[in-house]
Amino acid sequence: MNILVTGGAGYIGSHVAKKLNNIGHHVVVYDNLVKGHREAVLTAKFVKGDLADKKLLNEVMQSEEIEAVVHLAAHSIVGESMEKPGKYFQNNLSNGLNLLEVMVSNNVAYLVFSSTAAVYGEPQEVPITEDHPTNPASTYGDSKLFFEKILERYQQIHGLKYVSLRYFNAAGADHSGEIGEAHSPETHLIPIVLQKALGIRDKLYIFGDDYPSRDGSCIRDYIHVEDLADAHILALDGLIDGMDSRIYNLGNGEGYSVKEVIETASALIGKEIEAEIGPRRAGDPAVLVASSQKIREELGWKPKYAALETIIETAWKWHKGGGFNGND
Numbered sequence: 021m022n023i024l025v026t027g028g029a030g031y032i033g034s035h036v037a038k039k040l041n042n043i044g045h046h047v048v049v050y051d052n053l054v055k056g057h058r059e060a061v062l063t064a065k066f067v068k069g070d071l072a073d074k075k076l077l078n079e080v081m082q083s084e085e086i087e088a089v090v091h092l093a094a095h096s097i098v099g100e101s102m103e104k105p106g107k108y109f110q111n112n113l114s115n116g117l118n119l120l121e122v123m124v125s126n127n128v129a130y131l132v133f134s135s136t137a138a139v140y141g142e143p144q145e146v147p148i149t150e151d152h153p154t155n156p157a158s159t160y161g162d163s164k165l166f167f168e169k170i171l172e173r174y175q176q177i178h179g180l181k182y183v184s185l186r187y188f189n190a191a192g193a194d195h196s197g198e199i200g201e202a203h204s205p206e207t208h209l210i211p212i213v214l215q216k217a218l219g220i221r222d223k224l225y226i227f228g229d230d231y232p233s234r235d236g237s238c239i240r241d242y243i244h245v246e247d248l249a250d251a252h253i254l255a256l257d258g259l260i261d262g263m264d265s266r267i268y269n270l271g272n273g274e275g276y277s278v279k280e281v282i283e284t285a286s287a288l289i290g291k292e293i294e295a296e297i298g299p300r301r302a303g304d305p306a307v308l309v310a311s312s313q314k315i316r317e318e319l320g321w322k323p324k325y326a327a328l329e330t331i332i333e334t335a336w337k338w339h340k341g342g343g344f345n346g347n348d
């Protein structure tokens with residue numbers, strides 16, 4: 021198939037595009053490179069473009085005869101979304117709507133959407149299932165939840181078929197060492213811990229140690245980026261085979277605290293990684309752990325790299341190798 025991957029020069033998108041290419045799809049990455057890297061697009065065709073540019077989006081959709089879309093392009097930093105709500109609603113909603121409109125006008129009916137665990141907010145119970153109430157603690161979570169609501173209407177009115185994948189915390193890097201996480205500035209825990217270990221970062225802060233968790237630091241469910249990418253292939257196949265639109269959580273079902281992540285990385289690397297306690301970060305729920313039972317049962321998804329050690333090990337290999345430009 022001809023598949024458009026928005027945000028395909030980004031961290032998760034580059035892994036998704038690689039997998040789609042490897043199984044024989046014609047992949048067109050559409051990314052404005054505000055966060056992505058040209059080098060992250062390995063074999064796919066690359067178009068530098070912004071979702072705000074509806075005309076270009078339409079031209080690409082037509083000239084490449086796009087049949088399905090994987091939509092990852094978004095702003096996705098929880099803390100920043102609590103400082104700049106407009107930036108998040110503009111990109112994740114308004115620009116995302118451009119994509120949907122262009123899809124509808126070109127009769128492109130299949131969409132896999134990157135949603136997030138942040139739609140749930142502070143959970144009432146864990147592991148979190150897809151029918152858990154949604155109550156985002158951040159603007160970022162709001163933007164993704166509102167977009168899911170928009171998708172429901174586009175399905176009802178325009179016949180759009182979609183799968184919304186609510187990722188928990190993506191981490192790790194492709195086993196080939198060719199691609200991995202490279203954000204600037206980096207805000208995610210695991211790369212920050214590894215940058216500290218490499219000595220390219222002075223300070224590592226634990227954002228709050230007074231949360232209601234086993235050691236006071238926040239608990240997250242880390243999922244390997246390749247396992248995440250596999251789920252996109254399954255979701256797309258499901259849609260093509262006639263599956264109805266639906267939502268799936270994606271995590272390993274195991275939560276690790278910030279302190280446990282630092283300890284695991286220290287043990288793996290063989291040296292203590294020093295951290296200081298800092299204040300809480302706005303928009304952070306204490307605990308987010310997924311039940312991914314639904315996608316396991318319905319699509320046969322099974323993570324291959326569930327162990328936190330493996331996740332950190334692949335990230336370590338990537339960061340030690342210098343990332344895309346020697347210092348990411």
Ligand SMILES: NC(=O)c1ccc[n+]([C@@H]2O[C@H](COP(=O)([O-])OP(=O)(O)OC[C@H]3O[C@@H](n4cnc5c(N)ncnc54)[C@H](O)[C@@H]3O)[C@@H](O)[C@H]2O)c1
Nearest residue numbers: 027030031032052054055056070071093094096134187190
């Ligand atoms: N990283 C995680 O743990 C995580 C968890 C849950 C959900 N998500 C979602 O997954 C998706 C990918 O996340 P990521 O970590 O790979 O982020 P990323 O920032 O690495 O990738 C996003 C890509 O989208 C591009 N982009 C942003 N706005 C654009 C626009 N208007 N037009 C064209 N391109 C645009 C960026 O340049 C970037 O390459 C996002 O939608 C994010 O919300 C990520």
Ligand SMILES: O=c1ccn([C@@H]2O[C@H](COP(=O)(O)OP(=O)(O)O[C@H]3O[C@H](CO)[C@@H](O)[C@H](O)[C@H]3O)[C@@H](O)[C@H]2O)c(=O)[nH]1
Nearest residue numbers: 096098136137138188189207208209212225226227238278
């Ligand atoms: O220097 C740091 C960085 C992070 N954290 C904490 O580590 C945890 C994980 O943080 P981070 O890696 O920034 O990820 P999240 O904020 O949990 O968000 C990620 O995971 C969400 C799903 O759970 C996605 O929606 C987001 O896009 C993605 O950035 C959180 O408790 C943070 O407070 C620290 O203590 N110190």
